Amino acid sequence: MEISDKPGVEEAEPAFKFIGNVHGDEPVGRELLLLLANWVCDNYMKDPLATLIVDNVHLHLLPSMNPDGFALRRRGNANNIDLNRDFPDQFFPMNDDLDLRQPETKAIMSWLDEIRFTASASLHGVLHFPSLLL
Numbered sequence: 487m488e489i490s491d492k493p494g495v496e497e498a499e500p501a502f503k504f505i506g507n508v509h510g511d512e513p514v515g516r517e518l519l520l521l522l523a524n525w526v527c528d529n530y531m532k533d534p535l536a537t538l539i540v541d542n543v544h545l546h547l548l549p550s551m552n553p554d555g556f557a558l559r560r561r562g563n564a565n566n567i568d569l570n571r572d573f574p575d576q577f578f579p580m581n582d583d584l585d586l587r588q589p590e591t592k593a594i595m596s597w598l599d600e601i602r603f604t605a606s607a608s609l610h611g612v613l614h615f616p617s618l619l620l
């Protein structure tokens with residue numbers, strides 16, 4: 487999803503990309519990005535920071551790169567491939583065949599061809615529930 491006052495329009499404003507849930511068993515980024523989208527949209531024209539983000543940034547959020555892995559509660563996608571290891575590597579170019587990449591990886595690479603992002607981040611992490619000692 488893109489959050490901006492002019493979504494779909496290329497402007498002289500920074501475009502930020504955030505991807506969550508690359509690993510299906512790491513749902514924290516997915517939840518954080520959904521909360522961020524809700525907060526920005528709910529607070530536009532009410533909160534100065536939310537208004538600044540919408541008016542001056544193109545915020546691109548992909549809460550889950552790996553919905554199949556999320557549904558299966560595992561690291562890999564439906565093909566059990568670690569998507570974080572499926573992108574080209576500038577230092578160890580062992581996997582340069584685009585046809586061998588996963589559909590999720592191809593979609594992200596296509597997205598990168600369409601939009602010039604100023605900065606990007608992918609969010610990794612797991613929830614650890616503390617043990618209850620009685």
Ligand SMILES: [Zn+2]
Nearest residue numbers: 509512610611
């Ligand atoms: Zn991860």
